[in-house]
Amino acid sequence: MYVGGMGGIGKSQVIKALMDFFKFRNESHRFAILAPTGTAAALLHGSTYHSFLGVPIDGQPAVRNETTNNSMVKARLDGVEYIFLDEVSMLSCDDNYKISAQLAKASNEFDLPYGAINMIFSGDFAQLPPVFGSPLYSSAVGTQLMSRMTVHGQKAAIGKALWHQVTTVVILGENMRQRTQTAEDNKLRTALENMRYAACTHEDIKFLKSRIAGRRSD
Numbered sequence: 001m002y003v004g005g006m007g008g009i010g011k012s013q014v015i016k017a018l019m020d021f022f023k024f025r026n027e028s029h030r031f032a033i034l035a036p037t038g039t040a041a042a043l044l045h046g047s048t049y050h051s052f053l054g055v056p057i058d059g060q061p062a063v064r065n066e067t068t069n070n071s072m073v074k075a076r077l078d079g080v081e082y083i084f085l086d087e088v089s090m091l092s093c094d095d096n097y098k099i100s101a102q103l104a105k106a107s108n109e110f111d112l113p114y115g116a117i118n119m120i121f122s123g124d125f126a127q128l129p130p131v132f133g134s135p136l137y138s139s140a141v142g143t144q145l146m147s148r149m150t151v152h153g154q155k156a157a158i159g160k161a162l163w164h165q166v167t168t169v170v171i172l173g174e175n176m177r178q179r180t181q182t183a184e185d186n187k188l189r190t191a192l193e194n195m196r197y198a199a200c201t202h203e204d205i206k207f208l209k210s211r212i213a214g215r216r217s218d
Contacts, residue, residue, distance in 0.1 A: 011086075012122075092133025
């Protein structure tokens with residue numbers, strides 16, 4: 001499942017509500033919260049997928065003892081049925097492949113995506129792209145025949161294909177951070193929505209310039 005929408009729409013609040021729901025039922029062990037960065041993970045009291053799943057960070061050496069690493073990942077996933085992964089816009093095709101591969105190893109389930117664990121992705125693709133690698137929406141990934149691709153290219157193509165397995169999509173539509181209805185609030189909300197796609201109008205720019213602080217008579 002993918003839960004999307006612009007910043008302030010309430011994606012994190014939905015996840016916090018789910019966390020409370022599982023906690024109320026004494027089933028918190030069934031739910032894991034992951035994110036690409038420590039800051040994003042900390043906001044939801046979760047972990048980075050690198051540390052939780054033993055996925056090496058690009059540019060850093062992999063874990064030397066793979067058997068020990070796999071045992072630790074298995075222990076962390078014991079009882080977990082749902083994984084919530086926030087800030088999915090920062091996930092590259094290659095990262096997505098690595099996550100699925102680690103889950104498959106840990107669960108010993110290689111015939112289904114993500115080791116047959118239920119994945120809930122959240123984020124806004126108009127925000128930050130991955131630091132390394134191609135984003136999940138890249139049109140360039142997977143365009144060659146597999147036999148002509150490098151190993152890295154094949155993994156990226158598989159990662160993109162895995163993303164295409166996500167067919168349940170929920171887009172939240174009401175911005176909960178800007179709910180007041182003055183004329184200027186509406187102008188700000190419109191400018192923010194257009195800014196997400198680099199499509200600000202002249203009216204948006206005029207409004208934003210009217211909010212520049214400076215040493216002027218007005």
